Amino acid sequence: MSSFDFAVLVLRASLGGIMAAHGYHKIFLGGRLSGNAAWFERLGMRPGAFHVRVAAGTEIxxxxxxxxxxxxxxxxxxxxxxxxxxxxTVHRRNGFYIMSSGWEYTFVLAVTAVCIAVLGAGEFSVDHWIFGSTPFDGWTGLVVAVAVGAVGGIGQLVVFYRPAKAEAA
Known part of the structure; x- marks a missing residue:
């Protein structure tokens, strides 16, 4: 095993495991589906019950x-x-730093995932076992991860994000 393949494996397993656990949490822990659905509604992601299921399922x-x-x-x-x-929806109003619940952490997770797409999954991956390499790695992986991800995220916001209007004082 090369050091590159080991490093990519650790990155994939860590980042993927964290995201899957986050989705599991939405369903089975904390506020569960009903509490998280209400939170999604308050965020402006309507209908909340639909979006919490989509988010949790996608994360897992x-x-x-x-x-x-x-x-x-x-x-x-x-x-x-x-x-x-x-x-x-959650972090933008709080600035950059995670200590203020800002968007710093979401940025790091997204960039790390994109870097993995560029590097490829490595020798110890299902992609390697099935295809002999990672389909769409390198520059193509960058374009796929960023373009498809941006279209998906922006599309979801355009179609479904409806924040409540601020109340007049």
Whole structure:
């Protein structure tokens, strides 16, 4: 095993596992689906019950796919879309730094996923076992992860994001 393949494996497994756990949390822990649906409604992602299921399912599937190195560039695109929506709906008003619940962490997760798409999944991945390499790695991986992710995230915001209007004083 090369140091490159080991490093990519650790990055994929860590980032994918974190994202899958985040989706699991939305369903089974904390506020569960009903509490998170109400939170999504308050954020402006309507209908909340639909969006919490889409978000949790995407986090679990994209996280598992990235961890396994399965369709790595598309999994990275899902990360970009998820983090774009999260940054815009939850963190944008709080500035950059995570200490203020800003968008710093969502940015780091999205950039890391894109870098994995560029590097490829490595030798110890389902992509390698099936295809002999990562489909769409290198510059193509960059374009797939960023373009597909941006279209998905922006599309979701354009179609579904309806924040409540600020009340007049």
């Amino acid at each position: 599937l994209a996280g598992a796919a990235l961890a396994l190195g399965l369709f790595t560039s598309l999994a990275a695109a899902a990360f970009v879309a998820l983090m774009l929506v999260a940054a815009w």
